[in-house]
Amino acid sequence: MTLLIGAVTMGLILSLLAMGVLVSFRILSFRDLTVDGSIALGGAVTAMLITSGVPPLVATLAAFASGAVAGSVTGVLATKLRINGLLAGILVMTALYSVNLRVMGKSNIPLMSHATVFTGVQRLAKSDDRWSLLVWQAPTQDAWVMLFVFAAIVAAAALLWTYFQTRHGLSMRATGDNPDMIRALGVDVGWMIVAGLALSNGLVALAGALLVQYQGFADVQMGIGMVVWGFASVIIGESLVRGKHVGLLIIGAIMGSVLFRLLVAIALRWGLNPNDLKLVTAIFVLAALVLPDLLTKFRPRAGKHTAEVPAHA
Amino acid sequence: MLELHHLRKTFHPGTPNEVRALRGVSLTIDEGSFVVVIGTNGSGKSTLLNSVAGTFLVDEGRIQLAGKDVTRWPEHRRAKHIGRVFQNPFTGSAPNLTIAENLALAARRGQSRGLGWALRRAELAQLRDQVREMGLGMEDRLSNVIGSLSGGQRQSLTLLMAGLQRPDLLLLDEHTAALDPKSADQVIRLTESLIRKHRLTTMMVTHSMQQAASLGDRLIMMVRGEMRYDFRGEAKRRLTPDAILAKFEEVRRIDQLDESAASLLRRRYV
Ligand SMILES: Nc1ncnc2c1ncn2[C@@H]1O[C@H](COP(=O)(O)OP(=O)(O)OP(=O)(O)O)[C@@H](O)[C@H]1O
Numbered sequence: 358m359t360l361l362i363g364a365v366t367m368g369l370i371l372s373l374l375a376m377g378v379l380v381s382f383r384i385l386s387f388r389d390l391t392v393d394g395s396i397a398l399g400g401a402v403t404a405m406l407i408t409s410g411v412p413p414l415v416a417t418l419a420a421f422a423s424g425a426v427a428g429s430v431t432g433v434l435a436t437k438l439r440i441n442g443l444l445a446g447i448l449v450m451t452a453l454y455s456v457n458l459r460v461m462g463k464s465n466i467p468l469m470s471h472a473t474v475f476t477g478v479q480r481l482a483k484s485d486d487r488w489s490l491l492v493w494q495a496p497t498q499d500a501w502v503m504l505f506v507f508a509a510i511v512a513a514a515a516l517l518w519t520y521f522q523t524r525h526g527l528s529m530r531a532t533g534d535n536p537d538m539i540r541a542l543g544v545d546v547g548w549m550i551v552a553g554l555a556l557s558n559g560l561v562a563l564a565g566a567l568l569v570q571y572q573g574f575a576d577v578q579m580g581i582g583m584v585v586w587g588f589a590s591v592i593i594g595e596s597l598v599r600g601k602h603v604g605l606l607i608i609g610a611i612m613g614s615v616l617f618r619l620l621v622a623i624a625l626r627w628g629l630n631p632n633d634l635k636l637v638t639a640i641f642v643l644a645a646l647v648l649p650d651l652l653t654k655f656r657p658r659a660g661k662h663t664a665e666v667p668a669h670a
Numbered sequence: 671m672l673e674l675h676h677l678r679k680t681f682h683p684g685t686p687n688e689v690r691a692l693r694g695v696s697l698t699i700d701e702g703s704f705v706v707v708i709g710t711n712g713s714g715k716s717t718l719l720n721s722v723a724g725t726f727l728v729d730e731g732r733i734q735l736a737g738k739d740v741t742r743w744p745e746h747r748r749a750k751h752i753g754r755v756f757q758n759p760f761t762g763s764a765p766n767l768t769i770a771e772n773l774a775l776a777a778r779r780g781q782s783r784g785l786g787w788a789l790r791r792a793e794l795a796q797l798r799d800q801v802r803e804m805g806l807g808m809e810d811r812l813s814n815v816i817g818s819l820s821g822g823q824r825q826s827l828t829l830l831m832a833g834l835q836r837p838d839l840l841l842l843d844e845h846t847a848a849l850d851p852k853s854a855d856q857v858i859r860l861t862e863s864l865i866r867k868h869r870l871t872t873m874m875v876t877h878s879m880q881q882a883a884s885l886g887d888r889l890i891m892m893v894r895g896e897m898r899y900d901f902r903g904e905a906k907r908r909l910t911p912d913a914i915l916a917k918f919e920e921v922r923r924i925d926q927l928d929e930s931a932a933s934l935l936r937r938r939y940v
């Protein structure tokens with residue numbers, strides 16, 4: 358039960374990562390690899406600020422801003438300097454590794470003795486309280502943290518959905534769907550991509566901020582492979598909700614992220630070597646990308662089109 | 671309304687693939703005029719419309735639109751004045767957005783897009799009325815994604831979208847070429863009624879002699895990046911499809927003559 362609550366909480370926190378990847382990969386059709394760097398950036402900024410006495414909530418919001426800046430840099434490289442989008446992301450991701458080390462001052466910052474955004478919630482119960490459901494038991498504090506994270510994610514998802522219903526958000530969706538059309542309707546596609554990548558990486562950094570506060574430390578390596586995890590969540594989510602409406606996609610990303618963490622927890626429980634986790638994830642994503650195409654090839658004209666929209670940068 | 675002065679555009683300059691797509695085109699189009707543009711493949715018709723729309727900047731020349739010098743303006747800035755329908759029905763609308771969302775985007779062409787609600791109830795009702803007026807029965811499908819429509823339906827919607835915000839200039843580049851004859855007829859009828867209703871200044875590229883003869887009050891013919899013929903008023907009204915075909919034949923003969931003269935010179939001097 359403790360394991361289950363842990364996996365769900367983790368999945369909920371990382372659903373911010375999934376939402377970020379949803380915005381870049383799916384809404385904007387931009388394969389943004391900045392993610393690995395910006396999730397660690399969010400964690401680094403949060404840890405550095407919290408240890409220097411800044412209130413945890415402020416530190417968390419600052420993490421969002423730092424991620425937005427990182428995303429904008431990738432966006433400007435790709436649209437204004439016309440660097441290939443994949444390369445722009447890789448460049449910023451690589452640069453961020455050094456930036457993160459600078460921010461943290463060392464490669465690992467423990468937060469154990471500091472208050473975090475979760476501290477207030479944890480105080481709702483005593484540390485040895487148990488919460489029980491049928492035959493299962495878990496620390497009540499963990500349950501409260503999970504509920505709190507759930508509420509925060511619902512709020513973030515609602516905000517994101519609301520944004521995509523505004524004129525600006527709708528123009529952003531159109532930018533990813535058909536840049537020629539939206540340009541002919543008067544939208545500066547380049548700046549729209551910059552804005553989208555800022556939003557995307559802001560969300561990703563927010564995931565990093567919550568992650569370090571939840572696990573109690575920040576590590577400069579924490580971003581490695583995160584873009585693939587986020588993408589895996591998005592893919593799982595898409596197969597769960599089967600719809601193209603933004604609301605469904607967002608809900609899918611959250612569900613996908615939680616389900617993905619649960620699968621990981623189960624796999625580890627069954628004896629999967631943690632070191633193999635990233636390999637397994639990569640193979641899983643590869644299969645998810647390739648299988649639908651293979652299936653439609655073997656059953657010509659049966660399935661619906663799953664072909665990817667090509668990235669335009 | 672639109673003034674083009676000595677426009678030149680060369681693609682891939684200085685390479686073996688160099689194409690001089692526009693070689694000094696000057697043209698003035700009056701407010702409310704409907705200009706049909708014809709010419710052989712590769713004669714520069716699309717390049718002409720694209721330079722007006724700002725898809726790329728011209729190498730030389732000046733473009734004056736609605737009293738403003740827009741020569742150096744990027745495409746998205748010119749969009750405030752220009753409505754467009756493209757040859758490919760997929761170019762003009764966003765397939766994964768709903769009909770209503772596409773219309774709402776077009777209704778604010780060239781305006782700032784802040785954090786206001788994109789689809790207000792009142793606005794939606796207004797858009798629905800406009801779609802109903804088109805008479806294609808799409809008013810009950812506004813929440814369907816555009817990708818689920820046929821090419822003809824998409825093209826009709828793109829036309830409607832181009833007119834939602836009255837444009838100073840409407841650019842149509844072979845917008846019926848990818849459609850079956852029945853849909854093409856329908857789109858042409860819509861085009862005529864839209865232009866009449868809003869008294870739109872229009873440039874329309876077509877390969878159909880029928881359309882070229884029956885539509886518009888002016889006809890220009892592009893040949894190798896130049897404007898070779900310009901019929902207006904009575905001269906345009908008298909043009910029949912056969913007469914236009916005869917012009918094409920004439921151009922072909924002259925060009926062949928040019929060709930053989932050139933090779934003669936080459937043989938003699940190179
Ligand atoms: N973006 C581009 N890059 C390179 N060459 C181009 C580009 N656009 C047009 N061209 C070339 O410029 C010339 C004129 O092309 P344009 O598309 O204007 O012709 P068109 O009159 O519209 O022909 P069509 O009837 O086939 O549409 C052609 O030789 C074409 O290959």
Ligand SMILES: [Mg+2]
Binds near residue numbers: 715716717843
């Ligand atoms: Mg053309």
